[in-house]
Amino acid sequence: MSSLWVERLSLTNFRNYKSGNVTAGSGPVVLLGANGSGKTNLLEAVSLLAPGQGLRRASYPDLSYHDSQAASKGVWAVSAQLHTNDTILQVGTGLQPSTSGSDRARTGRLVRIDGETQRGSGVLADLVEMMWLTPMSDGLFTGPASERRRFLDRLVLCFDASFRTRAGQYERAMRQRNRLLDQGVSSAAQFHGLETLMAEMGVAIAAARVEVVTALMCEMEIRRERDGEKAIFPWADIKLEGTLEEALVGQPAIDLEDSYLTELQRTRERDRAAGRTLIGPHRSDLVVMHGPKQMPAKFSSTGEQKALLVGMVLAHAEMSAKRRLGVPPILLLDEIAAHFDVDRRRGLFEDLVRIGGQCWMTGTDRSDFLALEDCATFIHITDGQTSTI
Numbered sequence: 001m002s003s004l005w006v007e008r009l010s011l012t013n014f015r016n017y018k019s020g021n022v023t024a025g026s027g028p029v030v031l032l033g034a035n036g037s038g039k040t041n042l043l044e045a046v047s048l049l050a051p052g053q054g055l056r057r058a059s060y061p062d063l064s065y066h067d068s069q070a071a072s073k074g075v076w077a078v079s080a081q082l083h084t085n086d087t088i089l090q091v092g093t094g095l096q097p098s099t100s101g102s103d104r105a106r107t108g109r110l111v112r113i114d115g116e117t118q119r120g121s122g123v124l125a126d127l128v129e130m131m132w133l134t135p136m137s138d139g140l141f142t143g144p145a146s147e148r149r150r151f152l153d154r155l156v157l158c159f160d161a162s163f164r165t166r167a168g169q170y171e172r173a174m175r176q177r178n179r180l181l182d183q184g185v186s187s188a189a190q191f192h193g194l195e196t197l198m199a200e201m202g203v204a205i206a207a208a209r210v211e212v213v214t215a216l217m218c219e220m221e222i223r224r225e226r227d228g229e230k231a232i233f234p235w236a237d238i239k240l241e242g243t244l245e246e247a248l249v250g251q252p253a254i255d256l257e258d259s260y261l262t263e264l265q266r267t268r269e270r271d272r273a274a275g276r277t278l279i280g281p282h283r284s285d286l287v288v289m290h291g292p293k294q295m296p297a298k299f300s301s302t303g304e305q306k307a308l309l310v311g312m313v314l315a316h317a318e319m320s321a322k323r324r325l326g327v328p329p330i331l332l333l334d335e336i337a338a339h340f341d342v343d344r345r346r347g348l349f350e351d352l353v354r355i356g357g358q359c360w361m362t363g364t365d366r367s368d369f370l371a372l373e374d375c376a377t378f379i380h381i382t383d384g385q386t387s388t389i
C-alpha cells in the first residue's frame with residue numbers, strides 16, 4: 001500500500017537544534033520532553049516539508065539557530081527522507097549562506113527534491129498533504145476570520161495542490177487593484193485584466209472551498225452515524241459564509257465569474273473610498289456549530305471547541321485518505337494530550353490508529369501516550385538533543 005510519511009529528519013542550525021537527527025516509523029510519533037526542550041520546533045521543521053511558512057508562520061531568518069554567544073547567521077536546513085506515492089524522496093529546505101540578508105527575507109526558502117533545486121515551496125503541495133493543530137489553534141473559533149480562512153485553506157490544499165497558486169494569483173491581483181484605486185486611477189482599461197483574473201481565481205477559490213466543506217460534511221455524517229451523538233469528538237455543522245461561496249449554491253461557476261467581474265467593476269468607487277476590495281473570497285468565513293448541541297462553536301466551552309477542532313481534522317484526514325487511495329495526510333498535533341482527559345485521549349489514539357497515517361504528537365508525560373506503546377515511535381528531547389526511547 002502506498003503511504004505518506006517522513007522516515008528520517010535532519011535539522012541543521014534550526015531553532016534550538018545545532019544539529020539533530022530523528023528516525024520515525026510510519027505510524028504515530030510521540031515527542032516527549034520538558035517545556036522549552038524543542039518539541040514544537042521539531043514539529044515546525046516537519047511542517048516545512050509542506051508548502052508555506054510552517055506552523056508558526058515565522059519569518060525564515062528567525063528559524064536559524066542562535067545562542068547567547070552567537071547571533072543567528074540566518075542560515076538553516078531541514079532535510080527529510082520522505083515516503084510518498086510508492087517512492088522515497090530526499091527533500092531538503094532551508095536558507096543558504098550565499099543569499100544576502102535582505103534577499104533572504106524576500107526570496108523565501110530554498111527547496112530541493114532529490115538534489116534538484118525547485119522554484120519555491122509550492123511544488124511540495126504535489127507531494128505532501130499535511131494538517132496541524134497547535135495550542136494557537138485553540139482560539140480558532142473566537143479569533144479573527146482570517147485565521148479560520150487559513151485553516152480552511154489548508155484543508156483545501158490537501159485536496160487541490162494548485163489551490164495555493166490560485167490563491168496567490170488572486171491576492172496579487174487584488175493588491176494591484178487596491179493600489180490603482182489608491183493612486184486615483186480611473187481608466188477602466190487598467191483595471192480590466194486584474195479584475196478578470198480576480199473573478200476567475202476568486203470563483204475557483206470559492207468553488208474549491210465549497211467542494212471540500214461539502215465533502216467534509218459528508219464525512220461528518222458518516223462519523224455521526226458511526227459514533228452517535230455522544231461521540232468523544234462531536235460532529236460539527238460547517239458552513240461557508242462568503243458572497244461567492246454562497247452564490248455558488250444557486251449558479252454555475254462560469255456565470256458567477258461574469259457577475260463577480262461586473263460587481264468588481266461596479267464597486268470600484270466604493271472600494272476606493274473604503275481603501276480595499278470589499279467583496280471576494282478574502283472576506284469569507286468558516287462558521288462552525290457544535291452539532292449535537294446546535295450551538296455556535298464560538299460559544300462552546302474551551303474543551304468542546306478543542307474536541308470539535310480535532311473532530312474536524314480527523315474527519316478531514318479520513319476523507320482525504322478515501323480520496324487518495326487510502327493515504328491520509330501527515331498530522332502534527334502539538335500538545336494534544338495536555339487538555340484531554342483519559343477518555344478523549346483514548347478516543348483520539350483509536351481514531352489515529354484506525355485512520356493509519358503518520359501523526360506527530362508532543363507531550364511532557366509518556367504515560368499520557370500509554371495506549372500507543374506498541375505502535376508509536378517515542379523520541380525524547382532535551383535542550384535540542386534527540387534520542388529514541
Ligand SMILES: Nc1ncnc2c1ncn2[C@@H]1O[C@H](COP(=O)(O)OP(=O)(O)O)[C@@H](O)[C@H]1O
Nearest residue numbers: 015016035036037038039040041063064065066
Ligand atoms: N532561532 C532559535 N535559536 C535558538 N533557540 C531558539 C530559537 N527559536 C526558539 N528557540 C528556543 O527553543 C526552545 C524550545 O522551543 P519549543 O520547541 O517551542 O519548546 P517545547 O518543547 O516546549 O515545544 C525555546 O527555549 C526557545 O527559546
Ligand SMILES: [Mg+2]
Nearest residue numbers: 039040041334
Ligand atoms: Mg511546544
